[in-house]
Amino acid sequence: MTTTTQLTHSPTVTTPAPGRRTALRGVRAGRQHHAGPVAYLVLGLVALASLFPLYWTLVAASTDAHRVVSTPPPLVPGGNLFKNLDYVWHNAGGRGMGVALLNSTLVASSVTIGTVAFSVLAGFAFAKLRFRGRGLLMTLVVATLAVPAQLSVVPLFILMHNLGLGNHLGALILPTLVTAFGVFFMRQYLIQALPTELLEAARMDGASSLRTVWHVVVPIARPAMAVLGMLTFVQSWNDFLWPIIAMNGSTNPTVQVALAGLGTGWSTDWSVIMAGALIGTLPLLLVFVLFGKHIVGGITQGAIKG
């Protein structure tokens, strides 16, 4: 399935040259003013608004059904966190949030590995190899970006049913094993980062095409692979529409499907629901805290939105 992955207007999508990071830090002379107190105040408030719902998830997940909806609302964590986590870990979505977590990890990892590997191959071919129909095929790749996910969910549902993949994790992995965004992203990167002389040298040494990919292209593409990998993982982990259709009523859900089950079920024990939301959010937030700088760089290089 084509997810709505999009690009910036292509001419400015460039490689992260060494100087780019300093440019991002904003230390170019001559035009930048220092921030005044108002700027700090506004940014501080917006940062607070951005982070508060995440903190509130933790607070709500650590209270109980009554305390969480009482007035005034609790503002500091209570003592029920582990009790609630334990409950959703074992009971949410049929087999518990633990299973869902494992399933999401499996799906997002497979999709990420596939997308990165196939994008490097295709991106390399489009960036550096000459072949008949290259321009037309690349136009086709970019054109597929415009196809919305909604358009294909009904036939995908039927297709997966006929493939015997109804309610199967494979139904979530197969359609996104490679994305147009990934191919485009890699191509843009490799056009600039991969010196043609290096490829010629490898050819002179008699290296086969695949050897060249492994020993020359992959090492150079590694930073872009890392960024693409993280963006793909985030997107796959957070994907909602297709999993909710493909895994509807499944006793073997992903995190998002299990969360949807918690949210639309009969019980409205908000502290338990928030415990589920916490489990679903924490892994990505950890990735984000560890690699946030690279994700920020990846977004400014080629935008992605799911």
Added chain:
Amino acid sequence: MATSERRQAWRSRLYRWDTKGSPYVYIAPFFLVFAAFGLFPLLYTGWLSLHEVSLYNVNQSTWVGFKNFTDLFSGAPSHFFWNALGNTVTLGVLSTVPQLLMALGLAHLLNYKMRGSAFFRTALLAPYATSVAAATLVFALIFSPEGGMANWVLGLFGAAPVHWEAGRWTSQIAISVIVTWRWTGYNALIYLAAMQAVPGDLYEAAALDGASRWKQFLHVTIPALRPTILFTVVISTIGATQLFGEPFLFGGQSGHQGGAANQYETLGVLMYDQGFRNSMLGRASAIAWIMFGLLVLLGAANALIARRLRRSQ
């Protein structure tokens, strides 16, 4: 000698195959996956939209021509369709316009030289790492009628509590807040990247001409950002047209129909409800094609506006 010559010839032929064939091998996975799970479904949706297909017997379909479309426009479910179309537009405007304006302002502030700018950027982008499901559930709690954080804050200012989920406008505002929360930081970073590519001498010249910071923002930054702004408008509009997870989960029990009175049912939710709860896959396919048609129209309008802008420059 002969064998080595033969081996040489074999090698060079192998080499030629390698250079000629391998590009196609490298791009094949993309096109195979796209053909199977992108192009084929796309065409199949069109075919399905002209049929009656049940969710429980997906391989049996009855030809009904354009009935699914005419039903949506003027038949029995047309009330739901026009309502969902209207909601998609209002929710789209409510979530896109404030989001992009705020992102522009924030990018401008982030572009200042300041301490802790890395922290601000990461904090602003943190919602991006949150899923629709987790974000919507947290906000559903915040906007909950009993003991919700939003009503508590309103109460501090002496305002009466609001039943956010029940009203058309209040529920749509609440849903827009979720969308805005998740995407403002993301758009701000895109604007920031574009701002930092603006040549510094443009600002210097403006400053020499006595332009204030605000004037510089209006007359230097904004024009330079025009392509980026257009890009984010297109992306956000596409996203808004397909809005599904937020309204679906915001409503809890009644989310699948966009609220008890369908007051925030979008086209995406309607498609899900018709196809996967009412078992009418043909009608769901027709809704999908209408959404696609809307996107094409929006794309054409955008292209037209972009050309106008370029000409006026």
